[in-house]
Amino acid sequence: MLVRWIWNWLFNQTWYGLPKGARWGLSALFAGYFVWLFFLPDLHPMPTDTSIRGHSHIDRPVHNFWINGRWGGNLDPYGGGGTVCCQSISGDTAEMVWVYGRTVEEFERGDEPERHHVTLPMPKRTREDRYLHVHFLPNHEVKLGWSSNLVSPYAHLPKRQDVARYQEQ
Numbered sequence: 001m002l003v004r005w006i007w008n009w010l011f012n013q014t015w016y017g018l019p020k021g022a023r024w025g026l027s028a029l030f031a032g033y034f035v036w037l038f039f040l041p042d043l044h045p046m047p048t049d050t051s052i053r054g055h056s057h058i059d060r061p062v063h064n065f066w067i068n069g070r071w072g073g074n075l076d077p078y079g080g081g082g083t084v085c086c087q088s089i090s091g092d093t094a095e096m097v098w099v100y101g102r103t104v105e106e107f108e109r110g111d112e113p114e115r116h117h118v119t120l121p122m123p124k125r126t127r128e129d130r131y132l133h134v135h136f137l138p139n140h141e142v143k144l145g146w147s148s149n150l151v152s153p154y155a156h157l158p159k160r161q162d163v164a165r166y167q168e169q
Contacts, residue, residue, distance in 0.1 A: 048090045054081035055135045055152060057159060061101035062136055063113060067144075068095050072134055078159050083150070089132060094120045096134075096142050116140050 015023065052072040056062055062075040068089055075081040100114040120142060129146035135154050136142055145153035 048088045050087050050089050050130060050132050051083045051085045052087055052089075053083045053131050053133050053150065053152070055133060055154070055157075056080070057135060057137050057157060063099045063101040065096065065098035065134065065136075067132065067134065074101075075136065083131070089122075092122055094122045094144055096120060096144075098136070098142075118142060120144055 018026075052067060052070065054062065054065065054073055054075045056075040056077060056079050059077050061077055062081075064074055065072045067087075068091060070087040070089055071084060072087075073081040073084045096116075096118045098116055100116075102111060102113055118140070123144050123146055125146045126148075128148040131147050131150060133145045133147060133152040133154065134142065135145075135152070135157065137157075143154055143157075147153055
């Protein structure tokens with residue numbers, strides 16, 4: 001009860017202490033903000049937050065990968081990884097860095113992990129796109145694509161491209 005009284009007193013002192021023109025101006029400003037927020041979404045800035053989803057079409061695990069310095073997770077051979085949420089990715093290019101996993105023999109020999117780096121053009125993004133799909137293909141090739149859901153724009157690619165090539169021949 002006391003907190004409510006203090007809040008009401010502070011609000012009344014602040015609000016009614018303003019000149020009438022300032023109160024009208026602030027009211028118009030708040031009303032304009034809510035109209036912009038709810039009824040004019042196309043005027044909002046393009047979102048930069050995204051979730052990164054990896055897809056592997058190769059026979060090696062991807063130990064880690066990064067897009068513009070943002071971690072994307074790890075992937076099993078011929079599999080998909082989880083979705084890494086709440087990343088901020090923007091720009092016209094994508095700096096891709098990935099590290100392949102090592103076999104037990106490579107680890108025991110002390111071989112360094114195989115690391116790759118490539119710069120790709122960032123695909124076009126629409127306002128609804130929230131997921132950046134990263135596909136690792138044979139010969140150290142990477143494809144990027146945006147989508148508004150977990151279905152990749154490259155979902156038509158076979159999981160094992162080496163098998164698909166033999167089936168075509």
